[in-house]
Amino acid sequence: MTSRLAGFHKLSRRERLEKLQRMLQLTDEDSELLQDSPGLPAELADRMIENMVGVFSLPMGLGLNLSVNGRDHLVPMAVEEPSVVAAVSFASKIVREAGGFQAEADPSIMIGQVQVAHYGDPTEASNRILAAREELLALANSFHPTMVRRGGGARDLAVRVLPAPEGPSGEPLLIVHLHIDCLEAMGANLTNTMVEGIAPLIERLTGGKVYLRILSNLADQRLARASCRIPVELLTDGHRPGLALAEGIVQASRFAQADPYRAATHNKGIMNGIDPVAIATGQDWRAIEAGAHAFACRDGRYRPLSTWALQEGSLVGSIELPLALGMVGGRVNVHPGVKLALRLLRATSVREMAQVFAAVGLAQNLAALRVLGSEGIQKGHMALHARGLTERQVEAQAASSSLKQSA
Ligand code: MEV
Numbered sequence: 001m002t003s004r005l006a007g008f009h010k011l012s013r014r015e016r017l018e019k020l021q022r023m024l025q026l027t028d029e030d031s032e033l034l035q036d037s038p039g040l041p042a043e044l045a046d047r048m049i050e051n052m053v054g055v056f057s058l059p060m061g062l063g064l065n066l067s068v069n070g071r072d073h074l075v076p077m078a079v080e081e082p083s084v085v086a087a088v089s090f091a092s093k094i095v096r097e098a099g100g101f102q103a104e105a106d107p108s109i110m111i112g113q114v115q116v117a118h119y120g121d122p123t124e125a126s127n128r129i130l131a132a133r134e135e136l137l138a139l140a141n142s143f144h145p146t147m148v149r150r151g152g153g154a155r156d157l158a159v160r161v162l163p164a165p166e167g168p169s170g171e172p173l174l175i176v177h178l179h180i181d182c183l184e185a186m187g188a189n190l191t192n193t194m195v196e197g198i199a200p201l202i203e204r205l206t207g208g209k210v211y212l213r214i215l216s217n218l219a220d221q222r223l224a225r226a227s228c229r230i231p232v233e234l235l236t237d238g239h240r241p242g243l244a245l246a247e248g249i250v251q252a253s254r255f256a257q258a259d260p261y262r263a264a265t266h267n268k269g270i271m272n273g274i275d276p277v278a279i280a281t282g283q284d285w286r287a288i289e290a291g292a293h294a295f296a297c298r299d300g301r302y303r304p305l306s307t308w309a310l311q312e313g314s315l316v317g318s319i320e321l322p323l324a325l326g327m328v329g330g331r332v333n334v335h336p337g338v339k340l341a342l343r344l345l346r347a348t349s350v351r352e353m354a355q356v357f358a359a360v361g362l363a364q365n366l367a368a369l370r371v372l373g374s375e376g377i378q379k380g381h382m383a384l385h386a387r388g389l390t391e392r393q394v395e396a397q398a399a400s401s402s403l404k405q406s407a
Helices: 013-024 028-033 042-048 084-097 122-131 133-142 145-149 188-206 242-258 260-280 285-296 336-345 350-372 377-386 391-406
Strands: 060-068 071-078 102-105 109-117 153-162 173-181 209-215 223-231 306-311 314-322
Touching: 013 028, 013 042, 060 084, 060 260, 060 336, 060 350, 071 084, 071 260, 071 336, 071 350, 084 223, 084 260, 084 350, 102 350, 109 188, 122 133, 122 153, 122 173, 122 188, 133 145, 133 153, 133 173, 133 188, 173 188, 188 209, 223 350, 242 260, 242 306, 242 314, 242 350, 260 285, 260 336, 260 350, 285 314, 306 350, 314 350, 350 377
Parallel strands: none
Antiparallel strands: 060 071, 102 223, 109 173, 109 209, 153 173, 223 314, 306 314
16 A cells, blocks of 8 residues: 555545545445535535545534623534533533623734844844834735725734844844734734735845744734633532532642643643534634643743632632634635534624633533542543443443533
8 A cells, every 4th residue: 555646636536535445445335434524515625625535524512501791602512522512511501500601802913923034133133123113014914905994904013032042152033023913814824924925025124034934823912711700509519519629629720730740631621622612613723722732831831721719609710812713714614514603603703702712611621620629530430331331331421411410
């Protein structure tokens, strides 16, 4: 078997499938698996990526009970892990009884980076760039007049001089940041077009050579925050008092704050909520993941994206993370399943969508910590195993039992 399939991309999808079928001796049943999914017809998928041979499916569930800033949202979640949808629904129900999540999101400012080398004196080069601020912003905006007409576009410019990674013998790095308001778009193409567009002027201004021109996924000008305040009684599971469960959650939060090994898992739990809704709504979830983890490490130490504390008889949770989302452009305009998912989500703007995502992350985290800080996640699983069930049956039952609690 070879992976060198010259001209594969030039074949039609049918020819690609036939070739695969011959090469791998696929049965008709195998080939069936690669066919259309109702959410994404094969011809559309074929226009989305290269060498397309099939459509991959994931279950899509609906997270329930979510209320953010007094508005209800159904949360479409595309995910393979059992209990994730149930956990969001369950925690959102508790928070709903406590008045719901409060959330806010920054304007959609993306950062585009331009790397300049061989520029001579760093201070002089920086000053020349900063002195040409207006000219650079106008030039950047000239590459996207429609965005400017809609009220977005390049807003600001900053220059950063970074120590050379090889030590004092190397040239310090001169990095220009362009801040661009992408409004309702995620803005990757817009940002990349603008930084590529201004690069020649930066070279002329500095006499240097520009290398990389690309957006940063550490979208820290585009943060979303969500919080909730839950009277501890609402946390009870019927056996344990709410205060005991709240104390477990606070201990879990302290653990994540003190230890990056735990913080990584704590944040994975948060992304268990955010990634599925990102996938269902056609977002670039790799960008969201990259941004979240870089932000978690912003002061040089990897930290949890959320924290929990007890305040006057209530458990108070908050989360903050970058969320570079789009409601226009990219997959959003193409994928019929994504269009439907966006209708279910009922966000009227990208900022509202970011608020919902942040709340979903916090809900998922609350559900995980409530179990981890008390009985532990395996205990329920183990009891079911003891009854001689298979792993699949265990997972199905675990999911449905938390769903029952969330209903
Ligand atoms: C499992 O997918 C996610 C958890 O590990 C999250 C956490 O530990 O906080 C349960």
